[in-house]
Amino acid sequence: MYELFKDLGSWLVSSEQWTGPDGIGHRLAEHLQYSLIATVIAAVIALPLGLLIGHTGRGAFLAINLASFGRALPTVGLVVLVFLASGLSMTPVYVALVALAIPSIVTNTYAGMTAVDPEVKDAARGQGMRGRQVLLQVEIPLALPLIMTGLRLALIQVVATATIAAYVSFGGLGRYVFDGLAQRDLVQVLGGAVLVAVVAVVLDLALSGLQRVLFRHRTAA
Amino acid sequence: MIKFDAVNKRFPNGTTAVHDLTLEMPEGGITVLVGSSGCGKTTTLRMINRMVDPTSGTIRLGGKDVLEQDAAELRRGIGYVIQQSGLFPHRTVLDNIATVPLLLGWGRKKARARAAELLETVGLTAEAGKRYPHQLSGGQQQRVGVARALAADPPVLLMDEPFGAVDPVVRTQLQDELIRLQRELNKTIAFVTHDIDEAVRLGDRIAVFRTGGHLVQCAAPAELLARPADDFVADFLGAERELKLLSLTTLAEVPLQRATTVREDAPAPPAGSGPLLVVSARNEPLGWLDPSGTDAAPLTPVRPLRDTDTLLAALNESIASPAGLIARVDADGVLTGVTSREAIHEHAGRRHQEAARAAVSLTEATALSKTPGGTV
Numbered sequence: 001m002y003e004l005f006k007d008l009g010s011w012l013v014s015s016e017q018w019t020g021p022d023g024i025g026h027r028l029a030e031h032l033q034y035s036l037i038a039t040v041i042a043a044v045i046a047l048p049l050g051l052l053i054g055h056t057g058r059g060a061f062l063a064i065n066l067a068s069f070g071r072a073l074p075t076v077g078l079v080v081l082v083f084l085a086s087g088l089s090m091t092p093v094y095v096a097l098v099a100l101a102i103p104s105i106v107t108n109t110y111a112g113m114t115a116v117d118p119e120v121k122d123a124a125r126g127q128g129m130r131g132r133q134v135l136l137q138v139e140i141p142l143a144l145p146l147i148m149t150g151l152r153l154a155l156i157q158v159v160a161t162a163t164i165a166a167y168v169s170f171g172g173l174g175r176y177v178f179d180g181l182a183q184r185d186l187v188q189v190l191g192g193a194v195l196v197a198v199v200a201v202v203l204d205l206a207l208s209g210l211q212r213v214l215f216r217h218r219t220a221a
Numbered sequence: 222m223i224k225f226d227a228v229n230k231r232f233p234n235g236t237t238a239v240h241d242l243t244l245e246m247p248e249g250g251i252t253v254l255v256g257s258s259g260c261g262k263t264t265t266l267r268m269i270n271r272m273v274d275p276t277s278g279t280i281r282l283g284g285k286d287v288l289e290q291d292a293a294e295l296r297r298g299i300g301y302v303i304q305q306s307g308l309f310p311h312r313t314v315l316d317n318i319a320t321v322p323l324l325l326g327w328g329r330k331k332a333r334a335r336a337a338e339l340l341e342t343v344g345l346t347a348e349a350g351k352r353y354p355h356q357l358s359g360g361q362q363q364r365v366g367v368a369r370a371l372a373a374d375p376p377v378l379l380m381d382e383p384f385g386a387v388d389p390v391v392r393t394q395l396q397d398e399l400i401r402l403q404r405e406l407n408k409t410i411a412f413v414t415h416d417i418d419e420a421v422r423l424g425d426r427i428a429v430f431r432t433g434g435h436l437v438q439c440a441a442p443a444e445l446l447a448r449p450a451d452d453f454v455a456d457f458l459g460a461e462r463e464l465k466l467l468s469l470t471t472l473a474e475v476p477l478q479r480a481t482t483v484r485e486d487a488p489a490p491p492a493g494s495g496p497l498l499v500v501s502a503r504n505e506p507l508g509w510l511d512p513s514g515t516d517a518a519p520l521t522p523v524r525p526l527r528d529t530d531t532l533l534a535a536l537n538e539s540i541a542s543p544a545g546l547i548a549r550v551d552a553d554g555v556l557t558g559v560t561s562r563e564a565i566h567e568h569a570g571r572r573h574q575e576a577a578r579a580a581v582s583l584t585e586a587t588a589l590s591k592t593p594g595g596t597v
Binding site: 117119120122123124125126127128129130133138141142217 | 270272293296298301303305307309310311320353369
């Protein structure tokens with residue numbers, strides 16, 4: 001066990017491991033690129049959906065059930081399915097990651113919208129705001145902390161799952177995991193896994209810190 | 222002027238919130254809508270700015286049917302204050318107040334300048350403008366709510382239990398401020414409350430509602446207190462309604478008597494001459510002296526009253542005063558004379574009869590006007 005960790009240490013710090021097309025730097029950049037693209041696509045689909053459900057109050061069952069659907073989603077199965085249907089490209093990876101990210105964003109956005117005090121919305125209408133002004137000037141700003149939580153959770157989930165890109169022969173930190181498994185190189189598998197975990201934790205801490213700074217004026221509602 | 226004409230409101234679940242309401246709220250006056258919860262007073266208020274649309278009937282504001290106007294634009298022209306203030310928690314106090322001017326397209330600079338001006342009007346410091354609503358006390362938040370409603374200087378204000386959630390001391394302060402503001406601004410105000418004392422204090426007219434959305438009586442406070450239309454209104458006004466009537470009359474018309482006074486630096490008067498009012502060199506009342514007591518007996522404190530004080534305050538003071546006399550002063554606090562408990566009582570009784578008589582003649586006049594060809 002001790003040997004394994006010692007080898008892992010030297011694997012992580014050796015300079016040739018960090019450079020070149022198979023280096024950690026490049027793989028990390030790929031990994032983050034996949035994750036960001038998938039999260040942005042998911043946000044483009046899920047944010048308007050969550051806002052619409054929250055603003056109108058219609059389709060709430062969808063927002064609530066999406067959460068459990070997201071938890072039950074077999075990501076690797078989805079990759080294989082879309083891979084069989086569409087052939088070798090990044091499409092299956094993105095489809096799976098986007099499908100993974102959408103529920104967190106929709107449910108949190110919806111939760112944020114329903115948590116806005118009805119008295120405040122009533123007052124906004126009573127001052128003469130139109131529906132769209134209530135949405136843009138009151139509901140979204142007040143729901144923003146929870147909306148951002150949804151985006152953060154989605155990004156973390158996607159980062160942790162983007163290893164599957166390597167499963168269908170693309171890059172990212174998953175490369176080390178799958179190559180390591182194929183080569184029976186336990187150190188490399190572990191190195192890839194640790195890197196993914198560290199990236200996820202660091203992103204989570206950084207984004208929650210950002211949220212705290214942005215919403216420091218808010219009450220603990 | 223706000224005018225309801227045969228207005229009904231039924232909700233989809235079948236409940237009638239407002240039943241066949243015909244009511245006028247005079248321009249430049251405060252009309253208070255009172256009643257227990259579920260009597261339709263808030264629904265009535267919210268129909269004025271179309272937060273609720275009536276099922277039938279018309280509501281006219283300044284002669285124009287509210288249903289024919291764009292709801293959002295109508296609301297921008299009407300100040301709206303609600304319980305718990307409904308302030309926007311993500312905006313500073315100043316930006317909260319600037320809401321309607323910004324919606325009207327005044328531009329940020331002008332809107333903020335106006336908001337800063339209003340902070341002062343409602344008795345808040347400029348520093349409070351930079352804070353967020355949750356950093357203010359309940360009373361301060363309510364002031365901000367009033368300032369926000371006044372921002373675009375609308376002729377009409379709707380106030381839905383605005384002081385319901387603050388403690389009694391702050392509530393009295395806010396009521397005083399509203400009376401003061403109203404003297405300067407002369408808005409047409411519709412005010413909802415379930416507190417009859419608040420209604421009597423603030424209202425130029427009071428409309429009493431009964432469960433099921435029925436308007437039972439609408440009258441000036443004195444008339445309402447002297448002549449409640451039925452047992453429901455009488456019950457609602459409470460057992461002390463005659464005393465509440467006293468709170469509507471000032472001392473001004475109650476005759477003065479000459480006071481027996483003694484200067485504070487003068488030698489003690491002989492015993493047995495009845496209570497004396499001790500005054501300062503400037504003739505300001507200091508306290509009552511009872512000569513039957515010993516030299517060292519302390520003065521009984523006196524609370525001098527002005528002509529603007531109410532009969533209720535006078536009666537209250539006369540109970541505490543040793544000889545049943547109240548000391549009266551002018552605006553500078555200089556003694557003008559005394560008034561006896563009996564004189565206050567007599568005046569109170571006369572006022573009550575007057576109010577009752579006025580109410581009766583008014584009722585008869587309406588009854589006559591409703592039956593054409595009726596003979597007297």
